[in-house]
Amino acid sequence: MSLKERQPKSKQPESIQQESSLPERVGSLTANSGALMHTEIMSLNVGPQHPSTHGVLRLVVDMDGEFVIKVTPHMGYLHTGFEKTFEHRTYQQGVTYAPRTDYLHSFGHELAWVLGVEKLMQADVPERATTVRVILHELGRISSHLVFLGTALMDLGAITLFFYCFREKEAVQDLFEEVCGYRMNQGYFRVGGLSRDIPDDWAGHVQTFCDTFDKHVDEYASMFATNPIFLDRATGVGVITAEAAIDLGLTGPNLRASGVPLDHRKATPYCDYDSYEFNVPTSQKGDSHARFLLRLEELRESAKIIRQALKRLKPGPVKDPNRKISLPPRPELESSMEAVIHHFKLVTEGFHPPLGEVYVPVETARGEVGYYIISDGGSMPYRVKIRAPSFVNLQALEYACVGGQFADLITVLATIDPVLGDVDR
Amino acid sequence: MxxxxxxxxxxxxxxxxxxxxARLDPIDALIATLGLSAEDAAEPTAVVGIDxxxxxxxxxxxxxxxxxxxxxxxYSAYVQPRPERLSVLYNVYHPYDHRRLFLRVWLAMGTALPSLYGVWKSANYLEREVYDLLGVVFTxxxxxxxxxTPDDLEGHPLLKDFPIDETPTLFRDGRFLDPAAFRAGMTGQATGLSGWRGSLRRGEGKGDIEPPVMPAGGPK
Known part of the structure; x- marks a missing residue:
């Protein structure tokens, strides 16, 4: 039977409605389908404005029937040349650009930039500033993971959790707004410390948030972790082995979900992270299910770190006293000529680090972020290279989706959790 | 289930x-084992020949x-002389014993590098990025x-001689956008290329256009 003869017959409604003829028809179709049907590889365009791509990412997916045989991501829609812009701004102005790369965990990028320049300048950061940085860094991780949980489960069809996650994310953003005036893209850190001290009652507000947060994490877990539909759609989907993860250069939760316990808070501690007690959750499974639950566990660990940091928050300075790095306090400008000169030089020109190249890795919600900074002795960096974890992690998509169904591609993309600002820079 | x-x-x-x-020492030993010369730098860096x-x-x-x-x-605008104009650094890291090494390759403009995709799959996007922004070809x-960068952008933005001041943008279909004329049009000082706001304000050609007024009795 040729395709032409078959088509009108299958359209007849009575042949479909008759239950007895249905299995026979399906059976004959599958038995001869190779000879009857014309099959070809179909290219499917996803994005760039598709909500499940979490930004502007375009995927060209080659499909053989229901199965993905090749994924080709096209990125660059958000490329704004941050690295080139860094070369024409002073080091202190760079704090404005760093958080705009990964806008969901912006404190991570901000911290990586500031720590790099501080290594170059040999700056001496006061203890209070370091502790506040740890609190904000972890709050940023909580906020980022909450967006991940909400949006990723929404991609799987579980819409309710999104609103619960964003309820707490709003609370975290209120804390950000309270401390630095911005809900996103804060730019609160400075080379040598913080831009200003935290408000008096802020620590109390963070404490209140942390006291109830573990209960909220249990609440999230109760909403999806035992759901059979979620388990069916996530378990065994998009498996990345430890060997492949290392080959693909994955870092962060994606690498730890594959069984490699690399966390720079433990491996190369910055901001006194070695003095905090916390666990690094890892899983040996490497599938989407593991990536979901691992980030859920990280929420608890981050809250644990914040509670410890709040206990050691003592009054004190929040800026490096070195006047060649930090601006002098405002009252001093009225009495000291030296202070006026320092203020003028720092504002108009900025400081001049010695020649050199530095790199400080920081563990953000997405993986290792580091700024490779090259100084030529001027007040602006000679070259800045951002090690963007989302960009490298995205390579796992081409690896983990092949052979799966199209719906699994959405799951894998969601659990790899790229931020397109971080991919494109 | x-x-x-x-x-x-x-x-x-x-x-x-x-x-x-003891775990931090082996990086120097490693560099020596590989037969490389360590650079005097803040981060452990070793220079490798292209071959x-x-x-x-x-x-x-x-x-x-x-x-x-x-x-x-x-490095063409660097304050100190460098062996070659371009340099490519490979940031390699051991995920279990936490050693980090930067491999540095010096190369002149137009020299191709062997691709490391056969060694590490992660080199795929990373080398494409270097090719895109600096024009280094990986064989x-x-x-x-x-x-x-967009397909129709010519040049490699992270080279030091890439023009960063305002440059006219040429789109693929031949449309041409001059920044100065475009801005002038937006502010209404000249018709410019916007053809929208500037022309309405000046009312060029057709006499002055009356601004719309609210009809009596409010909006319907």
């Missing part, structure tokens, strides 16, 4: 090994290192296309 129906318990990662000073790059990378891969980043640098790369 035989699938996992409750949250699995996660193991805790091993404690930090960074505090053990030895692949074999050194392979030995690092076999030792368990992963490729985290590829950095392309144009035997499976898919060497631009990755971040």
């Amino acid at each position: 035989d699938k996992v129906s409750k949250i699995e318990t996660y193991t805790t990662g091993p404690a930090s090994v960074q505090t053990d000073p 030895k790059l692949e074999s050194v990378a392979l030995r690092l891969r076999q030792a368990g290192f992963m490729l985290l980043d590829v950095v392309g640098i144009d 035997d790369h499976p898919d060497l296309r631009k990755i971040l």
